[in-house]
Amino acid sequence: MRSIRSILLPLLLSLAAPALAEPTLPVLTEAIAAPYPPAALEAGVEANVLLQLAVDAQGAVTEALVVEPAGQGFDEAAKAAALDFRFQPATDADGNPAAASILYRYRFTLARAPIVSAQGLVRSGGLPLQGVRVDAVGPQGQRRTGLSDADGAFRFADLEDGSWRLSLQLDGYGPEVVSLEVREGALQDLSVPLYRVINEELAADDEIVVTAARVAPELTERVISADQIRYLPGTSGDVVKVIQNLPGVGRAPLGIGQLLIRGTAPEDSGYYLGGASLPIVFHFSGLSTVMPGDLLEEVSLLPGSYGVRYGRTLGGVVDLRPKLELPETSGAYASVDLYQAAAFGEYLVGDRGAFTLAGRRSYIDAILNPILGGGEATFQAPRYWDGQARYLVDAGEAGTFDAMLLASNDGFRFVGAEDEVALGLTTSFQKLRLGWTRELGGNWLSTASLLVGPQENTFQIAPAGEAWERTTSANLREELYGPLGPVTLRAGLDLVVADEGFVYDVASFGAREEAQARWVSPAVYVEPSVQLGQIRLAPGLRVDPLSVEGGFRSLAVDPRVGTEWVVGPTTTLKAGTGRYSAHPSLRQIAAEGWDQADLTTARSWQSSAGVTQELTRATSAELTGYANRLSDLIVGREDRFYFFTGPPPSGPLDEGAYANDGTGWAVGLEASVRVETERSVGWLTANLSRSTRVQRPGDEARLFRYDQPLSVTALGSTELPRGWRLGARVRVGSGDPYTPVENRILSLDQRSYLPVFGASDSARLPTFFAADLRVDREWELKRSTLTTYLEVQNATNTQNPEVMGWSFDYAREEPVTGLPILPVFGLRGEI
């Protein structure tokens, strides 16, 4: 609470000013009608609320303080309305616009209580939106303005008969225009959905201009803002690792960064940066994402039944959405923790541009290599780095441009006595991203992006051989979104052109494989969506051809449809179904003979239905069921060398030729309760699922290697007084299936044992349990902020078997357990 002195001083100064040089006070030019609190209206209560308003030199209200409260909802309503007032600015002694503070008394009288002739509800994702500005323009151009209340409701009284146009606007959401006919004062009832936008900002004429892409109104989209992520426990503040805690996402073995979405394999899910496909998102073992969260506005998880703008995947989608808003000020931070150091700087260039430079490097190698060195051979510990440079330009009506260079490099080596690399693995990429978002008029929006550059994986093992994969690709996307008659249309191009090559020449993995080819995949998609009363229906079609140099052709035609039904003020039902396809890889095509390859796209048919329910203003719940039918999965050649990011498969390998022989099912139920208040955020999620596969026709169905029948995650973080923040995460889940070893055979030639496996994936690891704690402390200094945190991962020091292993002779099971208790200390300084 401010002291009375701090409230009155600016007021007294502003009142004293005219006596000195005749400056002027702000003059109210546009008042917003506050919604009458329904309970007070019903009870016939009137009230006055005295506000102190801070008005800046542009005439906008930057702060509204309640000086004399009235309670019963009047204070909040008056304050919210006043923040949207517009003033002719105050002037100083030289006649220049100047900031000033004034007192304003907002009167709620029954005489002003409206006789409602039109009312509506505004929602996003089924939840009510408060503070939506509703501008109504009448048949003679008359204007009325209103705001939605805490229930998302807005009302207009005494509208003249005729056609009215209502424009709905709220920061962070796309504008929406609806029409209504008023006849003889009859009540018109509306329900209007608003969809999130990444960024919008006020232009000089006080019109809200959308300057960034509207995010797809996906049916099951789980979004976490980058700001929330930093403090969540158990994730070290990493943007994508947080996703692993959301409904629909399984627990990755050994805490690595794999995303197991709705019973599908990690490679079945796609990672995107603003819609363009990213080669990798995690550094080694999932320690951190390849770009800092501060470059991102939000991270979106689409676990299934998503729209046609995403393709070439059988599982889910994770889209990292870049921040497209100019920072308010220049700033920078540096941070260090147990294994990495990072720096981030953001500089305003004029009032239309911002330049960002960021980088990060791990230093496990710097600590371990001197310790491990000195012998005949040296193991060089893993190291990674990434860097980003970005320039963002707000070009007004021409839209928003951004250019970003991003690079990432991971590697480790085992160096022999002669300084030769005995064992080495690297993975890297360098990409240029260009983005351009602009409004075309008629409420149409264009979003274009290009992600271009090389990526490479290399593996060396002396003297057995080497393996590498190199791809230079360009992903061009252009999407148009806007109204077309009664429908809202989304249409786009998703073009990938690539020059891809590989060599796999590792002695113990069979014959050398080598191929090099160019390929192109020009996908197009269209998704008209219509609003039928309370129901939104969004059918779509994606056509995705693949043409590979050498003669291979493949075509995916994927119809999908989604629907959303706003059942009541707090309840929304959602459902969707559709086909998803993934083309064969270059290696699969090359192995089976280019134009002779009898391979086609692998497919999944995803269906889901769910309900979102608002329980309180701060609490919402969601329940979703899904079924994913997988067909034409490409199987075979499991004995070959592969770059992989997880534990190697156990069990007998399928050494047959590649073929579209695999099928499978993944079904499940996801439940979550989410609480979000001003100071706290938390959620409880539970996933029930079953995922099975049939490797070849005639084989018995077996559990998928990542099948997790049950996983429960509870996660929360709350802000405490004096700069403290406390968080905790608890996870319980089924262990992964594995193939047991029933006996062994001694190879006398190799002097090693060969396992005799039992039925595939017929055994299961023990139940997983882990608790993580996190405490943050923030110090506000003069021009900077210092934050420290201590995160204790696996605080109960539970020995969780995560991957099954065996003794050298397969006589005993020796599971690989996850990390023991691990305290991670971090420090971050920000200016």
Add this chain to the structure above:
Amino acid sequence: MTTPLLLLSLFACADGPSEETLVSDLQVIATVAEPPEVAPGEQVSLRTVVADPQERGAEVLTWLCTPVGGACLEASQPLDQWVHLGASAEDSASLVVSPALGAALTQTDEVAAVAWVLACEPGLCPVVEEARADLEQGVLSPDLGAALSDPVSWMADLPIAGVSLALRTVPVSLRTAEERNANPVLRVTGPEGAVLAEGLESLEVEVEDQDQETTVYGLATAGGFGSPFSAVLGGTALLSYYAPAETVPATLYVVAQDGRGGTAVWTGEAQVR
């Protein structure tokens, strides 16, 4: 952190006996083929050394089987020419490599016949009983034929303890006797008589081999060797034997292999005191 920790553990080392060198249960130690390289249709002597630290006894079933189309190529021969049942710690079988392998050979080619050895405590392995019955009658039953061509199919049903199944290849070529590989000759100077409990003993190994690319492997029924294998340099190698803390008799084995089928095995006894 997981990957670095896992990788570190791969390269970690410690003093003391290697777990891989301790033989605590019935185990096939080595099978020496004489000659180590044969021609199609030629007889080969397969001498198998079996460790039986539990002293429960063992039956040793040896057979040649080059699987083709779900059957053994050797099955066209009389049963006792490709299947042998014995019962001793050092069992010898004289079997005949299938002459049909010659069809796949030219003068420069080499193919491999597969020799299987199953050491089994009496009564644990049904396939041994089937083989005994068939050998007595001199007729191969379909069940035994199928079992011998696909040992993996029944190994999953057997216990790990008291059962040891091993395989080795026998190179088959048309080379002359002079051109063929020969078994290495192995001489070991080891602990004579008693060794001290928890003591460290050295075994000097001399190997004569025409290729001079031999590797030696140390195994023991008590205690263990410092390293599972050692390369032979200049015809000699030094193996470190760690005696156990208990005062028990120990059988030591040293196996030399040239990587081309040539094998030699040495067995020694030591009393730990």
